[in-house]
Amino acid sequence: MIMALPSVLVLPVLIVVAAGVYYVYTEVMHFMSKSLVQNKVVVITDAVSGLGTECAQLFHKGGARLVLCGSNWDKLESLYDALTNDADPRETFAPKLVILDFSNMDSMEDVVGEVLECYGYVDVLVCNSSMKLKAPVQSVSLELDKNIMDMNYFGPSTLVKGLLPPMISRRSGHIVLVNSIQGRLAIPFRSSYAASKHAVQAFFECLRAEVEEYGIVVSTVSHTFINASDPATVEEPTPPPNRLAAFIKSQLTHGVRPSVLANEIMQTVNRKRKEVVLAHPIPRVALYVRSLLPHFLFAVVAAGVKDSVLTVQMQ
Known part of the structure; x- marks a missing residue:
């Protein structure tokens, strides 16, 4: 009985040891995450969005010197209050x-100057802004096309061009594009x-190669749509005609x-990764299918469109 006791305790001891190692690992990673951005000048665009606010909280807790950009001053002030009310001024800034509004491209030169006036340089730029649209091609006006290009492409690329010279002169910096899959x-x-x-994806990939010699890191984070609300359960009376197309579409729009x-x-930012895809398996597979079997993917997607049009006509 005495000899059997140690063997009985082996599993609990292993569990406790494993839990201890995991705890130490998480604490070390948490400390490293804070220390790596501490005192860094971090610019976040659209900081008042759901994602922007989450990023602001993480970098603020890590001791970064934040420059928060957004088009609504009241919301920026509310975010400022939320970050500073419970913060320790000895550990945070x-x-x-x-104010940054990519729909007003004439203001970009002044915005760049104002951002650089804060600290004189930028260590990390997180380009987070985005304008979404869902509509058939023939219903989208040229004016709306231009607005979307300003918000999603010309705005971020112009901001990057303005903030790039100090990064090049200091031979350091990290630019992060938060982009859709x-x-x-x-x-x-x-x-x-x-x-x-x-x-914008192509712009940042070109930029990555051009600035590597200056020690500047350019990262792209491609994700499925950002889901800030709890998913609702919707019961459909009849299954879609094309199950495969419907399944792929549901996976492509499965939010994070x-x-x-x-x-x-x-x-x-901490690990200086250059390319990240944050998506479920089906969108990841679809990326490979797009390259290896494009005709198959085109056929599936087109079939899904025909089925959706047919469903609308029958209603």
Whole structure:
């Protein structure tokens, strides 16, 4: 009985040891996450969005010198209050606030100057802004096309060009593009949106190669849509005619939580990863199918469009 006692305790001891190792690992990673961004000047665009707020909270707790950008001053002030009310001023810095509206491209030069006036340079730029649209191609006006391109492409690219010279002179910096997976994989009724996301993806990939010699890291984080609300259960009376197309579409539009995406952005900055895809298996597989079997993917997506049109006509 005495000899059997140690063997009985083996499993509990292993569990306790494993739990202890995991706890130590998480604490070390948490400490490293804070220390790696501590005192860094971090600019976040659209900081008042769900994702922007989550990023602001993470970087603020990590001791970063935040420059929070957004188009609504009242919301920026509310975010400022939320970050500073319970913060320890010995460990954190009060954020700087800058009005930034990518729909007003004439103001971009002043915005760049105001951002650089805060600290004189930028260590990390998180480009988070985005404008979405779902509509058939023929119903999208040229004016709306231009607005989407301003918000999703010309705005971020112009901001990057303005903030890049100090990074080059200091030979350091990290630029993060938070982009939709539709910058790599287009789906129907998102023509203007997908086009703008493809454009900005290409810009950042070119930029990555051009600035590598200066020690500047350029990262792209491609995700499915950001789901800030709890998923609702919807019962359909009849299954869609094309089950495969419907399943792929549901997976492509399966959102990620802002907190999960914000953590991924923080890890991308800490580990200097250049390319991240945050998506479920089906969108990941679709990316490979797009390259290896494009005709198959085109046929499936087109069939899904025909089925959706038929369903609407029958209602």
